[in-house]
Amino acid sequence: MMHQPIEISAALGRGLEVGQRSVDVLEVEWHETAKSRLRRKTVGGQQVLINRADRGTFQDGDVLYLSEEMAILLRIKPCDCIVLRPNSLQEVGTLCFEIGNKHVPIFMTDEQEVCVAYDGYLYQMLQSGNFFPTIEERVLYPYQMVKAYGNIA
Secondary structure: OOOOOEEEOOOOEEOOOOOOOEEEEEEEOHHHOOOOEEEEEOOOOOEEEEEOOOOOOOOOOEEEEEOOOEEEEEEEOOEEEEEEOOOOHHHHHHHHHHHHOOOOOOEEOOOOOEEEEOOHHHHHHHHHOOOOOEEEEEOOOHHHEOOOOOOOO
C-alpha cells in the first residue's frame, strides 16, 4: 500500500519540544535549503513533499512536521569545503573579491573562516594566490552565507 507524502509548506520552527514522538530526519544538501519545491524521502523512508510559496530558507534543525506520533527535522548534509583563515580584514576582502568573481556562494563562520563548497579549479587558484586553503568536511549553514547587499535580516 502506497502512503501519501507528507506535504510541508513551511518550517514550524527550531528547538521545538518533540517530547516522546519518534524523530525522523530529512537530509538535504546546502544548496537545497532555499528550494521552494522538493520531493525526498526521510532517513526513515517517509516520503516528503516540500511545496512552499515563500522565498525563505530552511535552517539546520528546523522542525518540518509535527504530529502526535512523529516529528520530522531538517538536517543539512556536510560536504567537502575549501576553508580559508584570513589574517586581516583586507585579506577577507581580497578573498571575497576573488571568490565572488567566480559567482560561488561564500560562507563566513563564527570562527572568522571563509568557506566555499569544494571546486578543484577554485582550490588551485587560491593555492597559487598564496591563500593557504584547506579542504575540510563542513556543513554550510544558510545563515552564514554572505549576501550581496549585506547580511541584514
